[in-house]
Amino acid sequence: MIFNRAGYLIREGFRSIKTHSFMSFATVTIIMACLIIIGSVALLSRNIDALIKELESQNEVVAFVDDSIAEESAAQALESALAAVDNVESVEFVSRTQAMDNFMGQYDADLMEGIDETVFRHRFVIHLDDIAEMAQTKAALEAVDGIAKVKAHLEYADTFVTIRNVVSIISLILTVILVFVSVFIMSNTVKLATFGRREEIAIMKMVGATNSFIRLPFVVEGLVLGILGGGLAFLAEWGLYGLLTGRLMGTLTGSFITLVSFKEVMFPVLAFYLGTGILVGVFGGVNAIRNYLQV
Amino acid sequence: MVQLDGVTVVYDSSGTVALDNVDLNVDEGEFVFLVGPSGSGKTTLMKLLTGEVYAKSGKVVVNDFDMSGIKRGKLPKVRRTLGVVFQDYRLIENMNVFDNVAFAMRVVGARRREIKQRVDYVLELVGLEGRGNRLPSELSGGEQQRVAIARALVNNPRMIVADEPTGNLDPTLSLELMLLLEKINEMGTTVLVVTHEKELVNALTKRTITIKGGRVIGDGIGYYDYDI
Helix, strand or coil, X not given: CHHHHHHHHHHHHHHHHHHCHXXXXXXXXXXXXXXXXXXXXXXXXXXXXXXXXXXXXXXXXXXXXXXXXXXXXHHHCCHHHHHCCCCEEEEEEECHHHHHHHHHHHCCHHHHCCCCHXXXXXEEEEEEXXXXXXXXXXXXXXXXXXXXXXXXXXXXXXXXXXXXXXXXXXXXXXXXXXXXXXXXXXXXXXXXXHHCCHHHHHHHHHCCCCHHHHXXXXXXXXXXXXXXXXXXXXXXXXXXXXXXXHHHHHHCCCCCCCCCCHHHHHHHHHHHHHHHHHXXXXXXXXXXXXXXXXX | CEEEEEEEEECCCCCCEEEEEEEEEXXXXXXXXEECCCCCCHHHHHHHHHCCCCCCEEEEEECCEECCCCCHHHHHHHHCCEEEECCCCCCCCCCCHHHHHHHHHHHCCCCHHHHHHHHHHHHHHCXXXXXXXXXXXXXXXXXXXXXXXXXXXXXXXXXXXXXXCCCCCCHHHHHHHHHHHHHHHHCXXXXXXXXXXXXXXXXXXXXXXEEECCEEEEEEECCCCCCC
């Protein structure tokens, strides 16, 4: 009897989508539109974040080896001590010969006449995990025996950290506002869709239907519409993002900017879209009929 | 069947006393008219029986269920012992006649074969055989009300409660409908009809309870006082 009844209620959910096709269409469209807006803002913010990280990673710290350590191998031996310092991501040794070659590559060779490599020091080019802690890391690197001086662009680091924080806060606020607005719009659409059915619910109650009997078709309906809305939003986002990044990458050829590929984020996006779609569809529907059940 | 002892109903929102210390008994198998002017408390009394309103004081028993302080979760059980008919039919527009009637059986978890047999039987009983595939909008007012009666009847309720069932029908159809309710009553179902139709009440010699200002002012056979 239970299966018989459950089968009937599930069929009712699908029948209801068909008989209220316009409201079903409106619900799916609104869910889809809201999710695309939220997703696009989130993806934009993810790209800006990746871009800032990329720029941050280009901000190097250079640690100069003390002049007293002239032997290349002795200087290179400091590498492990530097790598052990907190917040150090990578350490690359540059010998004084290499440093001079690099320098000469950048400037006119005539200027370097009569100057030999001893003018330059052995050095390490260091990249940090988090440039927000650049000052502390600089101090820790300077404390390593054999390091004479550390050159770090603290002012750039501060600027990047400020930009990163501002972008994070703005995108967080924007996403939260969008989520609230979208949930409000989506739940109102679902509410509107159920409003026309309050009479039907009242009749069900009057013939002795239990609340769960009335709710189940709405749950099925909300589930199907939520999955449809979320799924279609995902496909549309995929297409839009692909189109947009394709165009952008075309115009940014040769630039240092790289965009996050959709494949990197597709599973979280799909999970968020389907999850939100189902939540709004099911809970929105069940919540919307709650008042009509109080008969 | 129905027992009201000293029942008072007050609407919280307006403070209106809709029923004032009402005593009433309807026994199994009776056919009863409940009459009275607009605002007399007839509909409130109906809603009291279906659990849509609660008594502020007094005792209400419907089909052996004590309605005083009954939990909402138990109301479906009470309602399954009742068949309710409304003036405006209240059919589900996008369901055909068969499904409108079958729906009440699905609510109680009846099997498909049982539903088919019983729905066909009640549709024949109310004179709608062969109309199962029609939508309510394709039927006349009288036919729609017959569908509503079929729906009220399909679960074999102990009592049918009809609120102004002939309110939207012409006199001929109204009489036909009353005769149908009388036929159902003769088959053993208790029938309680709320109505304004003085001619109908006086034409059928049935027990008539008159209510005015929330109080029962008359209880006798086949008489609707024309002065109220």
